[in-house]
Amino acid sequence: MIKKFTALTLATVMTATLAACGSNGAGGNAATNSPNAEGVSAGSSDKIVIKYWYAFGGKAEEAKKHLVKEFNESQDRIEVVAEHQGNYDDLHAKVQAAFAAGNAPAVSDLEIASTGVFARSGMLEELTAFAERDSAELQLEDFNPGLMGNAYVDEKLYGLPFMRSTPILYKNVTMLKEFGLDPEGPKSWDELEQYARVLKEKGKTGMTVPADIWYYEALVAQSGGNMLSDNGKSAAFNTPEGVAPVEYWKKMVGDGLIKIPVGDEAGATADKDWANQLSAFKFGSTAGVNASLEIAKGSGFEMQTSFMPANKDYGVPTGGCQLVITANLSDEEKEAAWTFLKWMTTKENTIYQHKNVGYLPTRLSALESEDLKAHFQEFPQYKVAVDQLEYARPRPMESAYPEVTKIIREAIEKSILDPNTAPQDAMNEAAEKANKLLSK
Amino acid sequence: MTLWTKLRPYGMVAPAIIVFSLFFIYPIFYMIYLSMFDWNFVSPTKTFVGLQNFRDLLAEEDFRKVLSNTTIYTVLTVTLTTGLALLLALWLNKKSLFHGFVQGAIFSPHIISLVSISLLWSWLMDPEYGLLNWVIGLAGFDKLQWLSHPSTALVSLVMVAVWKGLGYNALVFIAGLQSIPADIYEAASLDRSKPWTTFTKLILPMLSPTIFFLVIINMIGSFQVFETIAIMTQGGPINSTNTLVYYIYEYGFRFFKIGYASAAGVILLVIVGILTIIYFKLLSNRVHYR
Numbered sequence: 001m002i003k004k005f006t007a008l009t010l011a012t013v014m015t016a017t018l019a020a021c022g023s024n025g026a027g028g029n030a031a032t033n034s035p036n037a038e039g040v041s042a043g044s045s046d047k048i049v050i051k052y053w054y055a056f057g058g059k060a061e062e063a064k065k066h067l068v069k070e071f072n073e074s075q076d077r078i079e080v081v082a083e084h085q086g087n088y089d090d091l092h093a094k095v096q097a098a099f100a101a102g103n104a105p106a107v108s109d110l111e112i113a114s115t116g117v118f119a120r121s122g123m124l125e126e127l128t129a130f131a132e133r134d135s136a137e138l139q140l141e142d143f144n145p146g147l148m149g150n151a152y153v154d155e156k157l158y159g160l161p162f163m164r165s166t167p168i169l170y171k172n173v174t175m176l177k178e179f180g181l182d183p184e185g186p187k188s189w190d191e192l193e194q195y196a197r198v199l200k201e202k203g204k205t206g207m208t209v210p211a212d213i214w215y216y217e218a219l220v221a222q223s224g225g226n227m228l229s230d231n232g233k234s235a236a237f238n239t240p241e242g243v244a245p246v247e248y249w250k251k252m253v254g255d256g257l258i259k260i261p262v263g264d265e266a267g268a269t270a271d272k273d274w275a276n277q278l279s280a281f282k283f284g285s286t287a288g289v290n291a292s293l294e295i296a297k298g299s300g301f302e303m304q305t306s307f308m309p310a311n312k313d314y315g316v317p318t319g320g321c322q323l324v325i326t327a328n329l330s331d332e333e334k335e336a337a338w339t340f341l342k343w344m345t346t347k348e349n350t351i352y353q354h355k356n357v358g359y360l361p362t363r364l365s366a367l368e369s370e371d372l373k374a375h376f377q378e379f380p381q382y383k384v385a386v387d388q389l390e391y392a393r394p395r396p397m398e399s400a401y402p403e404v405t406k407i408i409r410e411a412i413e414k415s416i417l418d419p420n421t422a423p424q425d426a427m428n429e430a431a432e433k434a435n436k437l438l439s440k
Numbered sequence: 441m442t443l444w445t446k447l448r449p450y451g452m453v454a455p456a457i458i459v460f461s462l463f464f465i466y467p468i469f470y471m472i473y474l475s476m477f478d479w480n481f482v483s484p485t486k487t488f489v490g491l492q493n494f495r496d497l498l499a500e501e502d503f504r505k506v507l508s509n510t511t512i513y514t515v516l517t518v519t520l521t522t523g524l525a526l527l528l529a530l531w532l533n534k535k536s537l538f539h540g541f542v543q544g545a546i547f548s549p550h551i552i553s554l555v556s557i558s559l560l561w562s563w564l565m566d567p568e569y570g571l572l573n574w575v576i577g578l579a580g581f582d583k584l585q586w587l588s589h590p591s592t593a594l595v596s597l598v599m600v601a602v603w604k605g606l607g608y609n610a611l612v613f614i615a616g617l618q619s620i621p622a623d624i625y626e627a628a629s630l631d632r633s634k635p636w637t638t639f640t641k642l643i644l645p646m647l648s649p650t651i652f653f654l655v656i657i658n659m660i661g662s663f664q665v666f667e668t669i670a671i672m673t674q675g676g677p678i679n680s681t682n683t684l685v686y687y688i689y690e691y692g693f694r695f696f697k698i699g700y701a702s703a704a705g706v707i708l709l710v711i712v713g714i715l716t717i718i719y720f721k722l723l724s725n726r727v728h729y730r
Binding site: 089092093096097099100117120121122123261262264265266269272273278399400402403406409410413414417 | 480481482483484562566567568569587588589590671672673674676677678679690693694695696697
């Protein structure tokens with residue numbers, strides 16, 4: 001009897017431990033233990049301390065840290081503490097957990113497609129009133145209209161464009177010239193295919209490209225389609241325009257013209273293939289211009305950027321992050337956070353981050369500045385993304401969209417990896433699943 | 441009897457009980473509570489949906505895939521780790537400098553953080569630039585896709601888990617082997633027992649508590665697998681490596697569906713509870729207790 005009882009107890013305890021870890025482990029870790037949870041006045045002065053959480057390391061982090069430091073030195077009322085939180089997914093999960101724990105940072109980066117779910121959950125402070133009050137100083141209309149699509153949710157302003165991007169085509173011009181290919185191209189899907197055939201004969205891969213949802217959104221736009229219906233309640237990616245990119249990719253992979261690595265390392269593999277001059281092209285965020293120029297210089301090849309090739313027309317989604325203020329702050333903290341937001345998005349600072357990282361200059365006045373005109377003259381690689389904005393569109397912001405992207409990605413991978421799966425069937429199946437989520 | 445002597449035992453266990461209740465018991469009940477809501481953790485509207493989350497889950501094809509992935513992963517990892525560790529332990533159960541060195545070498549992965557291990561193996565298993573494919577190429581075989589293909593990804597993760605767990609398991613087995621009294625061996629050799637008979641009739645029964653312990657520990661560890669998946673595959677490609685805990689994480693913290701994730705957590709609780717009880721019922725009869 002005793003033995004039985006012990007066994008049962010042990011079983012219960014083990015299960016308990018396990019399940020607790022399962023559902024709560026990640027959340028527990030996610031809420032980081034930072035000392036200055038909310039605005040805490042530092043020292044004897046009335047200085048207000050606010051936290052700013054950001055995503056990504058590398059060039060973007062350097063620039064963000066530099067800007068925060070300058071902000072702190074520029075005045076003596078507000079102290080911003082910047083904290084790195086991993087990639088966008090990590091950052092979002094942490095902000096959510098911290099918010100649930102009443103511990104959220106005052107200001108955070110927010111990937112644009114997630115603005116909808118964050119705003120509708122009441123996690124973000126609406127900025128409309130602030131923007132109206134300070135309209136003379138802020139000059140909201142000076143922001144590039146192509147970047148404002150994701151700043152509004154249900155006609156209310158929730159974020160200011162910060163490090164915004166579009167995907168562009170990176171080219172190894174030295175390699176193209178070597179094989180007698182016009183370095184101005186490829187301008188269309190067909191041209192890309194022709195280029196890739198020549199490159200294949202020479203033992204190279206045309207392009208290594210992960211089946212990333214962002215690039216897929218671009219190819220759908222180029223085909224003249226949409227990801228979701230106009231009201232966002234149903235999928236539109238199983239239309240001919242949405243299936244065309246998958247069929248194109250499948251055919252190119254089948255002929256050995258491009259490589260589509262899958263899995264978590266896919267993006268890194270694509271970058272490595274391009275950097276090691278195994279493939280001539282890569283798609284990448286404009287955020288990588290600065291870093292890619294360094295790679296090209298180090299490896300001794302000439303690099304150019306251009307629009308992503310067109311199918312029916314050019315087209316890209318925008319990307320990157322905006323700055324948001326979390327809800328439930330005290331009035332003082334709100335003002336401090338708003339001051340910081342305004343400062344981070346000034347003309348001078350958007351020029352700074354553009355030149356030092358490669359993200360888009362968010363303000364029209366920045367594009368007009370002598371500073372950037374001279375910069376574009378010297379490095380035309382930076383200008384491509386700005387010009388391409390003409391063909392840019394916002395990303396879908398439905399609350400279910402993150403989950404839908406997972407379903408789409410699986411369907412694309414399945415179509416490409418499994419020779420027996422027809423793209424249309426896979427996308428139809430994905431659309432059916434997505435409709436259930438979107439119609440809620 | 442004074443009041444103090446009556447209260448003392450409760451005071452003594454209080455810290456452990458409080459921590460346990462706060463971090464294990466309370467979250468479990470909160471999870472069961474949340475599993476009946478449609479909520480995203482922060483929104484002011486929290487809708488009661490009863491058992492709808494469970495119905496959705498069980499109807500979800502991906503969830504069945506996740507369950508089967510988790511089961512395959514657990515069975516493979518537990519069998520391979522325990523089996524190989526036992527063989528290693530039999531070989532290493534000698535005192536020499538060389539054996540000591542090998543023992544130390546295979547134990548070392550156990551003390552390395554799983555995050556570092558995941559990154560390390562991601563590089564080793566890179567289809568283009570990885571060391572493993574380079575070696576395979578030298579040997580004249582076709583390169584493997586490792587984590588990048590649905591057919592090999594899960595097995596690749598099992599490999600990493602076995603590599604990580606082998607040393608610890610072997611160490612525990614060696615300790616178990618060394619605690620078998622020498623006189624039993626002597627008696628066996630006097631009876632001219634063949635090595636295989638010694639192994640099946642003597643070593644295995646004497647080692648059974650150790651085997652039992654390791655199987656349970658490994659099983660629970662495998663069911664909890666998360667870090668390697670989060671870092672190396674994120675459940676892909678095509679859901680081929682998505683396991684229960686990662687699925688829960690994904691829905692809770694990437695898609696912000698905390699009710700749905702909690703429902704999956706409850707199912708995990710039930711499955712592991714049943715498994716553990718079955719284990720104790722079945723195996724406890726065959727375990728030799730001295």
